[in-house]
Amino acid sequence: MRTLSLIAAAFALTALPALAKGPECKWARTWEDALAEAKARNVPIHVTFHKDN
């Protein structure tokens, strides 16, 4: 029983954060890909700039 609880706790610590990550918006791989796809679809481009804290 104790072993099972330990396995469940280990699963919660490792797997659940990954499962909790929901779907995200799709990001272009390159700037050139973004321009080509935006042109083919005739849609605007959303560009976002970030830095690590």
Added chain:
Amino acid sequence: MDSSVYANKDFVAASKRWVNVYCSKDSMHGTEKVGDQEMCKLHPGIKCEDHIACNQSAGGLYFKGSFGAPATVWCMPDGKEIGKHQGGMASKQVIEKMAEAEKACGPGLDQDAYDFLLGKTEAGDKAANDGKQKEAVEAYTAIVKTMGKNPAAKSWVEKAQAGLDRQVELAKGQIEEAVKLKDSGDFAKAKEMLKAVQVSFKGQPVAKEADKAMADVTAAEKAAKK
């Protein structure tokens, strides 16, 4: 914004109406294994080298010198800037700004429609090149039927219609060939050719031409047996 905006379900749904580019020169956040690939830990759909390269390509286009991050730019399909904002934004604000950009662009294809068109066009072209008539007709017909009334898909629908027209021309050639085979008494081969057209073009006008030719072949076969 990484967790508050880009994973927000309303934002994810709305973001299918644009192309999204994530730019960051940093990689201290690390990677995580997805399949056999090391992907960005913040955004596992891309690699850190992808957002570093995007930062190099796009950074200088919209900001001169150093600038505060996060920063957001919304632009036309050719990359021409419509507007920008330095500092954090809520998902609702980004959606509003992108909606303004959509108005400036006119009718566009959302991600699902684009993926559908890309997949069906590639499948249709490949099947046509490989001589797989039924698959080619199915792929091109799916585009014409599903996207025929979508103004943003006009050029895709025109290409699919042209592909379909080429297949119809080939089918008409097959019917002519079948008639020649009938006249020479090779009824089995004639029927085989016509059956292929009937199956590939089920429900389309050229299939009716094949039906009529098939009836002629059957009648000629009966007459020959008498």
